[in-house]
Amino acid sequence: MKQSALLLTDSDFVPVGAALSAIRGFQDLGEDDLLVITRALQLTGQLPFEPASLSVIVFASKSLELPGEQWFEDVIRVLKPGGTIVIQTFLPVADHGDKPSSALERKLLFAGFLEVHLIDMKSVLQPEDTTLLLTMKAKKASWVVGSSFSLKKRVLPKIQIEDELDLIDEDSLLTEEDLKKPELPPVGDCEVGSTRKACKNCTCGRAEEEQKVQKLALTSELLDNPKSACGSCGLGDAFRCGTCPYRGLPPFQLGEKVSLSGSFLAADI
């Protein structure tokens, strides 16, 4: 189809003059530019147009019901970026104190249209009673919108995608179970205990303190004159008990003053 403008109606017939003047309100029409489709809602499948090929679509509806989500998506598909949609319809029954036009406004917004607003336009189908008639206009985004970016996708421009392969939806691979919020892992019964065992001849007091699990204080006394009958304290963290007062310090020699390296927080002393 080479046309750039489309008049859709669910009515069986539409007066040509009204159709032409409706479209001309939005763009100039050459001889071959306009296509009219009547009984539009009975079309099976998609509108017979290439994607992004139409500049204007006017839909004149005689029913009180609005078309479904798929119809709006199809309209977006065939409209050029920056293209215009105009829907003239009778006011659907308002509920919840909504403005009568709200339902249509919402549908347009959700399909991704911009600048949705009411306009004045002569009625196309020329019904007898025009009190409930309204006309709404909206635009398709004028910048090119790429494939939908959902939260889960990262954009990696470096990866060359050769052809657009037909892919399954990866989220469909997850079950209810998979989607449940994970619980923090329990302490497994097959776990070996993580508490450090006291040295064989521990003098730091761990052997006595097993039940209380207290870290012993590191005093300046201990720093000046380090003591360790078990001999392990000076060997470094790999060999110290969990409550060793020297834990966190580098290895040292017994009998020499322990130097606190710059990377140790001496808040306790």
Added chain:
Amino acid sequence: MGLERSRRLLVLYGSQTGTAQDAADRVGREAVRRGCPSVDVLSVDEFDARLLPSEDVVIFVVSTTGQGDMPDSMKEFWKFLLQKNISDQWLEHVHYAVFGLGDSAYQKYNFAAKKLDRRLLNIGGKPLVQKGLGDDQHRSGYEGAFDLWLSSLWNALHEKDPMLLPRSIDNLDASTQCLDSPKFEVIFHSINEMVATGTSTLSDLNCAKNLIGKVRSMSLGKSHYKRPQYLLQLITNQQLIKSDADADVRHLEFESSSSDLRYQVGDVLEVLPAQDPDAVEAFIRRANLDPDCYITVRPKVIGKHHDSSADMSTPPVKLRTFVELAMDVASASPRRYFFEVMSFFASAEHEKEKLQYFASPEGRDDLFQYNQKERRTVLEVLEDFPSVQLPFEWLVQLAPPLRTRAFSISSSPLAHPDQVHLTVKALTWTTPFKRKRSGLCSNWLAGVVPRKGVPIPAWIHGGCLAAPPPSEPLILVGPGTGCAPFRGFVEERAAQKAEGAAVAPILFFFGCRNQEKDFLYRDFWVSHAQDGGVLAAGSGGGFFAAFSRDQVHKVYVQHKMKEERKRVWRLLSGGAAVYIAGSSAKMPADVVTALEEIVAEEAGLDSEAAGRWLRRQRAGGIFIEAWS
């Protein structure tokens, strides 16, 4: 089909930071110890997915990244597997098993492994065992689940195919355990050989780039950055936060030595940090080697698996240079296998015992406490076990590779041609044993003196934030250093506006702790929020800041967004793109929830419909860059 079946155990890993690779290496080693005649361990991006059906047994080890995604190295492979036209019998002759590495603090826990496992099943694969899920939140990290899963895997494989796995248990008696063979060989060159080639100095830029590339190629795998795209010079180093605050954030400006910088806003700058020369020196001395001797390092060629990418004619380099550029000696922590190998080279009995204990399942938790939680460095470990003398080729294999660090670029090339800016927080933290640790790259950058010092190897690539066209309205959310890329966005749009382009409004939400202390780039945002600026409220945009600690109750960016719900809704329904950036991994989810709530309220929808509209149905995408 006529495809020759390869009788081997294939281990494929999808690794982001090297953890999955280490786990995969362990699978390979354990298979060999149980008599497997043929094992290969490869990254998924080194394997052609089309050849999967001809494999007998494939073990997958895959990490899930923060947003529930596959690792980058796995994206193409995964895309291939997702094709609709793959039959449900495609892998009918392939036995497989999946182990995932993830973090249960995230909603999308181990999504990569879960999806992969199900997909493999759906296309005909025969699972050997149930998928294993490793969890960072576990007391001993992923190894908690890994040990058990591996045992069940070996039992199942031994039953299914005893030719491929003759023994299901390893000989657990430590005294009879054999040392494996190292992966690398190191050739030491005599002085005479070196006279002809001469030494490369860093004065010639191309030479320098080639040198760095060659050195890093010697021991690093395919996925690491090798030859630098740029050698950058730091020209400005400015503190953004008052020095009495407990954080240090720097504004850094760089030039390229060859004036060839090409980038877009939203791109990422990847930098190779320099290590402390004293630490490098101490490490080399501890290894009993001469820093000035010349070496060549290359993978050991074992039978059929020839790494053809190793350049056999690479000129030798100084040992010191190799260590500086390729081996992380004073920052990253080694893995369990390091301790296992060390035990073979310990001459003191108590050290040998301790190392064997650390490498055993019983010692796993204690190792995790001592090593991973304390961020014990290679140098520190070697100093704690003074009787261990590791041959250098083992050190090359086991020391963590020196990794590049990535930062969001905070400038626009329109506003600063030939320059690239970064906003970097110098990270410090305290370990459970009260040791102070600091991030290698951020602290090194904070200390670089402008226009002095060696050129900095760097790469630029796209990140998660696509550069927006000027006519697209924007909602930007960037608390803390998350504001970095958006400084670039604002600079760019202001420059485009000045050139006469029609620009759409920007609505920016910033957050920090205290208005007086850490309000990064305050003057910059304020100036662009004046009338006529790209952040001006009058044009439909705006600039709003949340100061979390300036009052008794916490105020974050999402609260400010809710306050400005009308403004947000107007832009969202106008097709604005949403960009979220920051260093908190949970913040993006909180922000998106706030957006959904705004949509639900303003449009009169339930939260599910609001979410659907926000993500898929409206014009304008959502882009998230979250770093940890």
